[in-house]
Amino acid sequence: MTVFxxxxxxFTGAHVWAETAARLAAAGAEAHPLTLTGPQTAGGGAGSRxxxxxxxxxxxxxxxxVDPAAGQEIVxxxxxxxxxxxxxxxxxxxxxxxxxxxxxxxxxQDGVTALAAVPDRELRARLAGGTADxxxxxxxxxxxxxxxxxxxxxxxPDAALARLTARAVPQPPGTLLQPLRLTGxxxxxxxxxxxxxGNGAGIELxxxxxxxxxxALAALADPRVTFFELATGxxxxxxxxxxxxxxxxxxxxxxxxxLTPAHAAQQPAHLRPFLLEVPELPRERSQNVDLxxxxxxxxRPAVVFVHGGPLPAGARPTPRDWPVLVGYARYAAxxxxxxxxxDHRLHDVADYERAAADVAAxxxxxxxxxxxxxxxxxxxxxxxxGLLMADWLRTPPAxxxxxxxxxxxxxxxxxxxxxxxxxxPADAVAHAGAPPVVLVRAGREAPEIAxxxxxxLTAGGRHGAxxxxxxxxxxxxxFETVDVTEESREAVRRAMRSVLDRLTA
Numbered sequence: 001m002t003v004f005x006x007x008x009x010x011f012t013g014a015h016v017w018a019e020t021a022a023r024l025a026a027a028g029a030e031a032h033p034l035t036l037t038g039p040q041t042a043g044g045g046a047g048s049r050x051x052x053x054x055x056x057x058x059x060x061x062x063x064x065x066v067d068p069a070a071g072q073e074i075v076x077x078x079x080x081x082x083x084x085x086x087x088x089x090x091x092x093x094x095x096x097x098x099x100x101x102x103x104x105x106x107x108x109q110d111g112v113t114a115l116a117a118v119p120d121r122e123l124r125a126r127l128a129g130g131t132a133d134x135x136x137x138x139x140x141x142x143x144x145x146x147x148x149x150x151x152x153x154x155x156x157p158d159a160a161l162a163r164l165t166a167r168a169v170p171q172p173p174g175t176l177l178q179p180l181r182l183t184g185x186x187x188x189x190x191x192x193x194x195x196x197x198g199n200g201a202g203i204e205l206x207x208x209x210x211x212x213x214x215x216a217l218a219a220l221a222d223p224r225v226t227f228f229e230l231a232t233g234x235x236x237x238x239x240x241x242x243x244x245x246x247x248x249x250x251x252x253x254x255x256x257x258x259l260t261p262a263h264a265a266q267q268p269a270h271l272r273p274f275l276l277e278v279p280e281l282p283r284e285r286s287q288n289v290d291l292x293x294x295x296x297x298x299x300r301p302a303v304v305f306v307h308g309g310p311l312p313a314g315a316r317p318t319p320r321d322w323p324v325l326v327g328y329a330r331y332a333a334x335x336x337x338x339x340x341x342x343d344h345r346l347h348d349v350a351d352y353e354r355a356a357a358d359v360a361a362x363x364x365x366x367x368x369x370x371x372x373x374x375x376x377x378x379x380x381x382x383x384x385x386g387l388l389m390a391d392w393l394r395t396p397p398a399x400x401x402x403x404x405x406x407x408x409x410x411x412x413x414x415x416x417x418x419x420x421x422x423x424x425p426a427d428a429v430a431h432a433g434a435p436p437v438v439l440v441r442a443g444r445e446a447p448e449i450a451x452x453x454x455x456x457l458t459a460g461g462r463h464g465a466x467x468x469x470x471x472x473x474x475x476x477x478x479f480e481t482v483d484v485t486e487e488s489r490e491a492v493r494r495a496m497r498s499v500l501d502r503l504t505a
Contacts, residue, residue, distance in 0.1 A: 004029055036175075077101040091184075127176065141168060305332075387412065
């Protein structure tokens with residue numbers, strides 16, 4: 001028999017696991033949902049006496065309560081913050097734990113606090129730099145709508161969301177501020193990640209991150225690590241309890257999708273050749289910017305290609321050397337425009353302001369080049385870089401003739417915690433005077449990203465924005481290297497023609 005120890009996330013307790021636990025029991029497993037130690041006094045600073053180590057001890061006690069002589073396999077399941085005490089306990093009892101399951105949360109590293117994974121950036125800013133003794137307990141969401149600050153509530157029935165709010169308790173600050181301490185023993189325990197795609201991450205995205213070659217992510221492609229997807233929000237035990245129970249049983253049996261190690265078998269998607277034959281034009285490199293100049297007298301209009309993200313800081317080669325971006329820049333130069341690639345520092349969802357400043361500075365350096373027609377520039381964004389379009393839509397300079405975007409993210413994904421209004425192209429497109437947009441839409445886009453594109457198009461249509469959609473019906477995210485078809489080629493040709501037409505009009 002398998003024993004599942006179910007560890008809850010912030011503000012919650014054993015009650016959130018009730019339906020999933022019942023289904024596990026009906027399948028013949030044993031389920032122990034936990035309620036972790038709460039603050040000593042509700043909402044008061046005394047709650048700081050409860051730390052992450054308190055919750056690790058709670059989980060260790062649950063493990064120790066399982067009779068080792070009974071031959072039962074223990075599976076530790078952590079949701080949200082709960083992965084921190086679950087992993088801490090597994091590190092102390094590695095010989096007793098058969099598997100760790102992380103439900104819509106990444107396994108944390110040694111020395112990292114749970115605060116680093118909190119999507120509510122206002123809370124992170126308020127608590128950062130303080131200590132548990134100085135902080136009050138973190139108040140629980142006071143209304144159903146407030147849970148959105150902590151993750152997508154997609155799929156949760158209204159009654160269940162109301163109960164979640166009514167039973168929520170404050171979170172002791174020490175549980176978020178105390179670093180997790182690991183000896184390394186837990187690294188040998190098989191692990192499963194359950195990705196809730198409605199909250200912003202799926203297996204394809206995780207594979208792409210591994211493909212970038214960051215050593216910190218290499219462990220995700222270990223054969224002992226498996227993955228499942230659930231098409232729901234951040235609380236699957238409330239929105240999809242039956243499906244979650246089935247996934248937990250399959251995880252315990254060692255099932256699940258395994259990732260391919262970086263650079264194994266075939267080239268990762270972002271390093272595969274560009275889909276079009278383009279002229280082998282030389283580049284000129286200055287700081288973080290590369291120029292590909294056409295064989296034509298200047299000054300010439302320019303197309304600045306802005307890569308997506310967030311990308312691991314250690315990924316090599318950097319985006320301006322990726323074949324797809326080099327291919328676009330050389331293609332533009334072959335058509336008579338200056339093609340520009342650049343690197344910006346979008347390494348985390350908290351980096352959008354820094355990345356926006358990098359892009360703005362790079363564009364001004366390009367415009368200052370005498371070979372560039374400073375009053376005829378287009379910006380072309382990719383993937384998660386799409387959020388950077390918002391500034392240019394909201395307050396477009398006179399020289400910006402056109403914006404373009406391939407398979408863009410056009411509103412922050414739920415688990416990114418970007419609650420401000422700045423990086424929301426779906427809002428900014430409503431502003432009068434926004435420049436024309438050429439949007440290349442992948443027909444087989446991930447649903448969570450496709451929803452942001454539809455939100456953008458709906459807002460643009462409502463306000464009469466000039467948006468041309470170039471569809472790639474059978475294309476996926478990054479279609480230029482993963483779907484090398486005539487349909488994909490024609491989409492790139494058409495999009496480039498539309499951008500250049502607007503530059504030369």
